[in-house]
Amino acid sequence: MSQMRALVVDDEPDLRELLDITLSRMGLDVDTAEDLASARRCLADRSDYALCLTDMRLPDGNGLTLIKEINRDHEQIPVAMITAFGKVEDAVTALKYGAFDFVSKPVDLEVLRNLVRTALKLRQDDAEKAAAEPAATVGKAPATEKPAAPEVLDDDEKSLLLQRLIGRSEAIKRVRQTIVKLARSQAPVFISGDSGTGKELAARLIHDLGPRSEEPFIAVNCGAIPSELMESEFFGHIKGSFTGADADKEGLFQAAQGGTLFLDEVADLPLPMQVKLLRVIQEKTVRPIGGRQELKIDVRILSASHKPLKPLVEDGSFRNDLYYRLNVIELHMPCLAERRGDIALLAGHFLDSIGEQWGEPPRTLGEDAIEALRQHNYSGNVRELVNILQRAVTLCEGDVITRDDLSLDQDAIPADGGIAERPEDRSLDDYIEDVERRILENALREARYNKTEAARQLGITFRSLRYKLKKYGID
Ligand SMILES: Nc1ncnc2c1ncn2[C@@H]1O[C@H](COP(=O)(O)OP(=O)(O)OP(=O)(O)O)[C@@H](O)[C@H]1O
Numbered sequence: 045m046s047q048m049r050a051l052v053v054d055d056e057p058d059l060r061e062l063l064d065i066t067l068s069r070m071g072l073d074v075d076t077a078e079d080l081a082s083a084r085r086c087l088a089d090r091s092d093y094a095l096c097l098t099d100m101r102l103p104d105g106n107g108l109t110l111i112k113e114i115n116r117d118h119e120q121i122p123v124a125m126i127t128a129f130g131k132v133e134d135a136v137t138a139l140k141y142g143a144f145d146f147v148s149k150p151v152d153l154e155v156l157r158n159l160v161r162t163a164l165k166l167r168q169d170d171a172e173k174a175a176a177e178p179a180a181t182v183g184k185a186p187a188t189e190k191p192a193a194p195e196v197l198d199d200d201e202k203s204l205l206l207q208r209l210i211g212r213s214e215a216i217k218r219v220r221q222t223i224v225k226l227a228r229s230q231a232p233v234f235i236s237g238d239s240g241t242g243k244e245l246a247a248r249l250i251h252d253l254g255p256r257s258e259e260p261f262i263a264v265n266c267g268a269i270p271s272e273l274m275e276s277e278f279f280g281h282i283k284g285s286f287t288g289a290d291a292d293k294e295g296l297f298q299a300a301q302g303g304t305l306f307l308d309e310v311a312d313l314p315l316p317m318q319v320k321l322l323r324v325i326q327e328k329t330v331r332p333i334g335g336r337q338e339l340k341i342d343v344r345i346l347s348a349s350h351k352p353l354k355p356l357v358e359d360g361s362f363r364n365d366l367y368y369r370l371n372v373i374e375l376h377m378p379c380l381a382e383r384r385g386d387i388a389l390l391a392g393h394f395l396d397s398i399g400e401q402w403g404e405p406p407r408t409l410g411e412d413a414i415e416a417l418r419q420h421n422y423s424g425n426v427r428e429l430v431n432i433l434q435r436a437v438t439l440c441e442g443d444v445i446t447r448d449d450l451s452l453d454q455d456a457i458p459a460d461g462g463i464a465e466r467p468e469d470r471s472l473d474d475y476i477e478d479v480e481r482r483i484l485e486n487a488l489r490e491a492r493y494n495k496t497e498a499a500r501q502l503g504i505t506f507r508s509l510r511y512k513l514k515k516y517g518i519d
């Protein structure tokens with residue numbers, strides 16, 4: 045391959061020169077432009093740039109315009125924005141316009157070099173893609189569904205990965221397409237969606253399909269870390285910095301270095317931690333507890349919550365500035381009720397994999413069972429479907445799972461909140477406690493007695509689950 049080339053657009057000659065030297069040292073050829081007009085001329089001359097870096101304020105217009113044009117006419121060129129110091133809004137806007145990343149002034153050369161390396165990996169992926177066979181198709185149709193038109197995907201490997209997200213509904217197809225785009229960007233993504241809709245799966249795909257795929261993917265459940273340990277978990281600590289710190293400890297940010305940190309259930313972050321996190325995300329450095337030095341970090345942040353964040357921002361329990369920073373792009377995972385057409389396909393897939401995992405021959409679903417699954421109200425979405433099938437496989441005596449094996453009514457908490465009438469001989473408190481106890485027991489069973497998991501399914505914090513279990517004497 046010939047030498048890779050970058051385009052640097054900035055009206056300050058000093059900065060142009062600094063960027064030119066830095067990129068050249070990384071083995072790139074560099075073209076520079078001092079305004080929009082000359083940048084456009086460069087792009088018209090050659091469209092094989094491996095990277096474009098543009099300033100925001102240019103003499104004849106805004107760098108955002110250039111980002112827009114490049115995304116329209118040269119989609120394959122990763123473009124990053126140079127933003128003024130402290131202008132978080134500008135960085136966010138640039139990411140929303142399709143910049144894959146940003147670097148703020150004064151330019152930190154290490155941050156810049158990380159950014160360039162990511163861009164070059166994107167470019168390399170594209171080159172490999174072009175060399176690979178062009179078309180690939182997704183998922184075979186089961187007998188019960190009519191086959192869908194084959195979907196053309198980027199390359200074999202990517203399509204294989206994307207197949208982990210099962211479904212042929214329009215809603216899921218859109219999610220897959222969005223994931224492919226988000227994987228290229230370095231922008232923070234907030235993944236919304238009800239419990240069990242596949243938020244974590246989506247986060248992994250964004251990581252696995254992107255330029256950081258070879259680096260770590262670290263998932264952390266923000267609701268499961270006791271608040272007094274949080275800072276040390278996230279940023280690490282130095283031996284002796286507090287009682288009990290008997291060795292140096294690496295934080296999650298350091299563990300995710302070069303890769304992705306997935307902040308799951310981010311709505312559960314206590315406010316003081318939100319402040320610290322915001323600082324880290326903005327400054328791209330962490331300081332371990334008791335440490336003297338700030339460590340540079342290069343980590344992409346993905347986050348998720350089954351609770352919508354907006355209302356929490358409004359009632360003051362989630363910081364607006366952090367919300368703004370995490371939610372640069374939102375990916376919404378549709379719930380099963382919005383894509384009932386996918387239920388049979390998902391069920392077939394899970395039955396196969398349960399059989400495989402448990403070393404048993406795969407069961408099939410009877411017509412009545414399929415119909416019942418299609419009708420069921422899933423408060424726990426795909427995760428609940430998996431649980432129902434696991435239970436059914438355990439209960440089922442033959443090869444075919446029947447409606448009865450599914451025992452759907454046993455623990456149904458109707459989605460319409462249709463709780464039975466309160467018996468007259470019971471007080472309201474009594475009755476509510478009873479319902480709560482049943483819900484807790486069901487959740488524990490479904491989570492296979494994993495409390496963290498049960499808390500997650502119930503949408504409550506680990507602490508609050510622990511409290512409730514104690515209250516009801518459930519062990
Ligand atoms: N479209 C899908 N195709 C295949 N498997 C899926 C799909 N969606 C979800 N799953 C599976 O369902 C289970 C739940 O998914 P995941 O943990 O990603 O959901 P979540 O949205 O993070 O849930 P929660 O809000 O409870 O944390 C996982 O086993 C996941 O692999």
Ligand SMILES: [Mg+2]
Binds near residue numbers: 243244308
């Ligand atoms: Mg999750």
